[in-house]
Amino acid sequence: MKGITEIKVRGYHLDIYGHVNNARYIEFLEEARWAIFDDSDVGISIMAKGLAFTVVNINVSYKNEARVNETLVIYTEPKAFGSKSVTLSQNAFRKSDGKPVIEAEVTFVLVDRNTGKAIALDDEIKNILIGVGNQ
Amino acid sequence: MKGITEIKVRGYHLDIYGHVNNARYIEFLEEARWAIFDDSDVGISIMAKGLAFTVVNINVSYKNEARVNETLVIYTEPKAFGSKSVTLSQNAFRKSDGKPVIEAEVTFVLVDRNTGKAIALDDEIKNILIGVGNQ
Amino acid sequence: MKGITEIKVRGYHLDIYGHVNNARYIEFLEEARWAIFDDSDVGISIMAKGLAFTVVNINVSYKNEARVNETLVIYTEPKAFGSKSVTLSQNAFRKSDGKPVIEAEVTFVLVDRNTGKAIALDDEIKNILIGVGNQ
Amino acid sequence: MKGITEIKVRGYHLDIYGHVNNARYIEFLEEARWAIFDDSDVGISIMAKGLAFTVVNINVSYKNEARVNETLVIYTEPKAFGSKSVTLSQNAFRKSDGKPVIEAEVTFVLVDRNTGKAIALDDEIKNILIGVGNQ
Numbered sequence: 001m002k003g004i005t006e007i008k009v010r011g012y013h014l015d016i017y018g019h020v021n022n023a024r025y026i027e028f029l030e031e032a033r034w035a036i037f038d039d040s041d042v043g044i045s046i047m048a049k050g051l052a053f054t055v056v057n058i059n060v061s062y063k064n065e066a067r068v069n070e071t072l073v074i075y076t077e078p079k080a081f082g083s084k085s086v087t088l089s090q091n092a093f094r095k096s097d098g099k100p101v102i103e104a105e106v107t108f109v110l111v112d113r114n115t116g117k118a119i120a121l122d123d124e125i126k127n128i129l130i131g132v133g134n135q
Numbered sequence: 136m137k138g139i140t141e142i143k144v145r146g147y148h149l150d151i152y153g154h155v156n157n158a159r160y161i162e163f164l165e166e167a168r169w170a171i172f173d174d175s176d177v178g179i180s181i182m183a184k185g186l187a188f189t190v191v192n193i194n195v196s197y198k199n200e201a202r203v204n205e206t207l208v209i210y211t212e213p214k215a216f217g218s219k220s221v222t223l224s225q226n227a228f229r230k231s232d233g234k235p236v237i238e239a240e241v242t243f244v245l246v247d248r249n250t251g252k253a254i255a256l257d258d259e260i261k262n263i264l265i266g267v268g269n270q
Numbered sequence: 271m272k273g274i275t276e277i278k279v280r281g282y283h284l285d286i287y288g289h290v291n292n293a294r295y296i297e298f299l300e301e302a303r304w305a306i307f308d309d310s311d312v313g314i315s316i317m318a319k320g321l322a323f324t325v326v327n328i329n330v331s332y333k334n335e336a337r338v339n340e341t342l343v344i345y346t347e348p349k350a351f352g353s354k355s356v357t358l359s360q361n362a363f364r365k366s367d368g369k370p371v372i373e374a375e376v377t378f379v380l381v382d383r384n385t386g387k388a389i390a391l392d393d394e395i396k397n398i399l400i401g402v403g404n405q
Numbered sequence: 406m407k408g409i410t411e412i413k414v415r416g417y418h419l420d421i422y423g424h425v426n427n428a429r430y431i432e433f434l435e436e437a438r439w440a441i442f443d444d445s446d447v448g449i450s451i452m453a454k455g456l457a458f459t460v461v462n463i464n465v466s467y468k469n470e471a472r473v474n475e476t477l478v479i480y481t482e483p484k485a486f487g488s489k490s491v492t493l494s495q496n497a498f499r500k501s502d503g504k505p506v507i508e509a510e511v512t513f514v515l516v517d518r519n520t521g522k523a524i525a526l527d528d529e530i531k532n533i534l535i536g537v538g539n540q
Contacts, residue, residue, distance in 0.1 A: 010439045011286030012293060012432055016182075016338055017248070021282050022190040023165060026158035027417060034415045044474065047151075055157045059194045068286055069449065113152070145304045146421030147297060147428060151473055156417050162282060169280045179339065203421055204314065286452075287518070292460045293431035300428060317421075325427045329464045383422070 002039060003132035005032040005074045006095065009066050019065035025102050026058065029090045032074040033106070036132050042125060046110070051119070054111045056085065060104040064094070071095040078129045084118040085109045086129060137174060138267035140167040140209045141230065144201050154200035160237050161193065164225045167209040168241070171267050177260060181245070186254070189246045191220065195239040199229070206230040213264045219253040220244045221264060272309060273402035275302040275344045276365065279336050289335035295372050296328065299360050302344040303376070306402050312395060316380070321389070324381045326355065330374040334364070341365040348399045354388040355379045356399060407444060408537035410437040410479045411500065414471050424470035430507050431463065434495045437479040438511070441537050447530060451515070456524070459516045461490065465509040469499070476500040483534045489523040490514045491534060 007028050015021035020028075033053075037043035046053070066072055072092045079089040085107055092101040109118035110125070142163050150156035155163075168188075172178035181188070201207055207227045214224040220242055227236040244253035245260070277298050285291035290298075303323075307313035316323070336342055342362045349359040355377055362371040379388035380395070412433050420426035425433075438458075442448035451458070471477055477497045484494040490512055497506040514523035515530070 008439075008443075010436060012291050012435050014284075014286045016281035016284045016288065017187045017189070018286065021165075022193065023158055023161035023282060026161050030156075030158060030417050031415060034413075038413075047473075052152045054152070054200075055197055057194070057196045058157065059192070061192045062190055065189075068452075143304075143308075145301060147300050147304075147426050149419075149421045151416030151419045151423065153421065158417060165282050166280060169278075173278070182338075203317075287457045287459070291435075292463065293428055293435060296428035296431050300426075322422045324422070324470075325467055327464070327466045328427065329462070331462045332460055335459075 002035045003076045005035045005076070007031065007072045007074065009068050009070045009072065011068050014068060017065075019067055022062060025060065025062070025092070028072065028074060028092065029058075029060075029102075029104055029106060032076045032090060033088070036076060036128065040128060042128055046125075050113045052111050052113055053108050054118075055106060055108045057107040058104060060102055062102055063100040066092075066094065066101050072101055077132055079105060081121070081126065084120055086121060086126075088129070137170045138211045140170045140211070142166065142207045142209065144203050144205045144207065146203050149203060152200075154202055157197060160195065160197070160227070163207065163209060163227065164193075164195075164237075164239055164241060167211045167225060168223070171211060171263065175263060177263055181260075185248045187246050187248055188243050189253075190241060190243045192242040193239060195237055197237055198235040201227075201229065201236050207236055212267055214240060216256070216261065219255055221256060221261075223264070272305045273346045275305045275346070277301065277342045277344065279338050279340045279342065281338055284338060287335075289337055292332060295330065295332070295362070295374075298342065298344060298362065299328075299330075299372075299374055299376060302346050302360060303358070306346060306398065310398060312398055316395075320383045322381050322383055323378050324388075325376060325378045327377040328374060330372055332372055333370040336362075336364065336371050342371055347402055349375060351391070351396065354390055356391060356396075358399070407440045408481045410440045410481070412436065412477045412479065414473055414475045414477065416473055419473060422470075424472055427467060430465065430467070430497070430509075433477065433479060433497065434463075434465075434507075434509055434511060437481050437495060438493070441481060441533065445533060447533055451530075455518045457516050457518055458513050459523075460511060460513045462512040463509060465507055467507055468505040471497075471499065471506050477506055482537055484510060486526070486531065489525055491526060491531075493534070 013020045013024050073095050074092045076090045080087040087107040090104045112119050148155045148159050208230050209227045211225045215222045222240055222242040225239045247254050283290045283294050343365050344362045346360045350357040357377040360374045382389050418425045418429050478500050479497045481495045485492040492512040495509045517524050
């Protein structure tokens, strides 16, 4: 369980304005979500069962620009559980001075790829997500 | 002024789940925003003045998956003007059957790159954005 | 059959140096290759058969920078057929003045996803690719 | 000086075929090149001088597919120095079994952003690159 992810900003993350592009941050958030399952086999077993974590909403505020060579620290923790959904809080800070860079809430469901329907999150998955928040 | 953008989904837009990746849609929305200024020189004059459209919030809901070879139609129109900000509504539909794919609100400001401060949107820019909504 | 693709350079295509990033061009080339099959159902039938076009080599030279608002024109044509491979020539020019931007040769094979082995290109596919070159 | 970079393959790196997309690898290679300068201030001083490392050629062979959760190890080392250019060898292997994934040669020059001309590589930069190869 790993709720803290560091990403070093590179030149290819930037756009015409010399700061990290708004879409690239959404990839950074996804990277941090994948990292949650790095130390368990839950990610693999989900795929083996034909299930998929599917994002249903992202609400992201861009607080301060990030530039090349800065290291971002992304904290991920559960904010709310629905019957079939979970909302994660994902906030990124600049490592050097702690300035907030982005603040996001990401809501997703677990979808059965065969039926296309969301299914209830089982306790194993909930416990991993809760564990991430307790780090 | 061009408030309607079509994008054909390609194999490289998809992710492990065989649908368009959540971050890629954010690029699609940015593509549609650039297209607004294709028929005027406002985009160029903004850059010449050292200004930059900077996203401050995106709230995007993913309604239905999009898959390869589907054409998406993105409608962009202004939803609300603040003193220094504008919120665009950007909704994407599947062209073949009109099914909603994503619904987004994107708020941005015009930043003076020298001072890093947001400035008031002038009438020329507001009128272009309003014109987009009247198409 | 469509061997000519236009792409307008946007702010999110650029990197720290204010020009189109080297990796982004590789996506532009893939976009142009997908476009070849837009007017036939070959692309769909390939996927239905469990086959996949798989790139085995890209040799790309970056000749001149491309910047925001420039339109690139990518010409794609077959250069050489092997028994199980095809090499496409894909060259991009700046539309305004014809300056070369990238020159690439892309070699790919058609892989049977079940066996993981390359199979012979059938005449229908070859003819589409040859037709692209005769436009 | 850091000539070895590890990247864990995530779901958003994949494309319609369930393997890492060909363009994404080019970003992986760029990531590995940025990492070379992580432990020195050469990268920063290059930018401060108005210089830019600019890729002029990439020749990349795709040897074996990479899939989700696999870790790739990218080895970067100088292969040849020209008067104003350097060619790096960048090879990626699957960490679990050492299978080759991509083999690339990347040639770049150091460009003066003011004149747009390539300049000679100085000894400090050459020594960093040689040091990478001696790890």
